[in-house]
Amino acid sequence: MIAILDYRAGNLTSVQRALTFLGHSSSITDSHGEIEKADRIIFPGVGAAGKSMENLRRLGLDTVLKERLKGGVPVLGICVGLQVLFQHSEENDTPCLGILPGRVRLFSPDPGDDRNAPLKIPHMGWNRVTFSRPHPVFEGIPEGSEFYFVHSYYPEPENPAHIQGTTDYGVTFASAVAHKNLVAAQFHPEKSGPSGLQILTNFCRWNGTDSAPCKEPTC
């Protein structure tokens, strides 16, 4: 069973619909008991960092998530679910979970696009991800694939070893991060067509280590 953390963020059901389509059962839940029993956890979200952190703390989900991470259960963060893993977000000047060292910053329109027009914010639409190294959750992605993004803030990990993939939008930012049994994507795999679904499929097979995914789905 996959637990989708319900911290009152938007877009929880789209992750569940994608999992259902792929044949995986999941539960959108804030129940500590259910999260403690889950085989894997998805930490999704659309929303502001301030409100997200407030809800996570109020529901006690910050503590449960950290415990399960320590216990080795595979965790996938998506969008805001990636951003709040870091120490601090410029959005609402929010102290975050601090699971990964680094901070989250607002895009600047200044660098301009290829016609020197100011960059539009949010960064919304399809963009490339350059994967820096192999990882079981990001394997089997066709060359040239793009992923769907919608965000105004981007992560800046302190430890380069946590950067799994990068994307260019005025700056080159970490659009995918990975550390032990934790992976996270700034883009939305559930809205990124077959390449995004491949990532969800990989995650559902992943045992939480950097080795190749096991053959049989365990969820």
Next chain:
Amino acid sequence: MLSKRIIPCLDVRDGRTTKGIRFQDNIDIGDPVEMGRFYYENGADEIVYYDITASSDKRPIMIDVVKRVAETIFIPFSVGGGIRTVENMREVLLAGAEKVSVNSAAVLNPDIIRQGAEAFGKQCVVLGMDVKQVEPSGKIPSGYEVVINGGRTFMGLDALWWAQEGERLGAGEICLNSIDADGTQDGYAIDLTRLISTHVHIPVIASGGAGKPEHLLDVLTEGQADAALIASMVHYGTHTLREIKDCLHRGGVKVRMTW
């Protein structure tokens, strides 16, 4: 860099797509879900469903369509038409749409943009604008006026002012439809699109007038649009998404080429 988005638009009336579409592969051409799947599998970056159902008591039919689409395609899609209240927006988003677009309702009650953005986030709220070219005047300095009712009712609003006001109120994106170009297949309204796109900080989707791939090339370069809406040119099988994207790619526009 970000790719420019190519977005097929499907009109839906009473739960069925309205344009007679010439497709092979045993697709039920009247089924909005099947049509969505076809475009999803063939490279659409996003899909717009526009509900043209006349009577509001048939609204549940559209919500059912949205639910089925959301179970079938895994790219963003938006729903417009008939959205009058924040409650309507909520229904559509809960049913699985990524975005909801408001047009006349926003002209008549601009606060719906602010309420929608606060409740669901700016990225969910698309401001749809129907615009007609007029003689520039004190009231309409840009020479483009906002219209509703399919272009029949002039609202006395300057299109440039309204676009900026929409952004200020919290719209995350503008879908800009030129009533003059709509249905002509002679090309998008380039000057209008550039005017709006260079004066707001949110993405602008150009709509109205697409007849061949070169039209998209024009509006995405000269017109500085972030995305382009297409309808008849693909619905009637005259062109394919692959053909359009190949043309854009050759023309130096970054588009998503792998799907």
